[in-house]
Amino acid sequence: MLxxxxxxxxxxxxxxxxxxxxILLCCSGCTHxxxxxxxxxxxxQHFLSSAFLAAAANAYAERQNWSxxxxxxxxxxxxxxxxxxxxxxxxxxxxxxWSWKDLSWDVAGAATGYVLWNTAR
Numbered sequence: 001m002l003x004x005x006x007x008x009x010x011x012x013x014x015x016x017x018x019x020x021x022x023i024l025l026c027c028s029g030c031t032h033x034x035x036x037x038x039x040x041x042x043x044x045q046h047f048l049s050s051a052f053l054a055a056a057a058n059a060y061a062e063r064q065n066w067s068x069x070x071x072x073x074x075x076x077x078x079x080x081x082x083x084x085x086x087x088x089x090x091x092x093x094x095x096x097x098w099s100w101k102d103l104s105w106d107v108a109g110a111a112t113g114y115v116l117w118n119t120a121r
Contacts, residue, residue, distance in 0.1 A: 034097030050109025054079035
């Protein structure tokens, strides 16, 4: 017996990935959260490193002859995933604690890196 299939589009896949990421972050089991400020030296480091990583990953993907949309997605998601991994590492018992503020600066930096890379090329 054949089962009906649903058409799978790129936007549907992206929505599922974002939903799964949100579920994963909500269930990550952080041992403790950071009590930090919105500004500070570490926030600038998060922003700048995420911007650099997004631009570098975008450049790498373009050099692999990926389409512009795939290159952009790879660059931004690569940068954000490294920021989330760093926060997950910070959330362990001996770490400084999970910081949603740090992750927010990571996302802002990744978006800025993407924009600057596409503006500069």
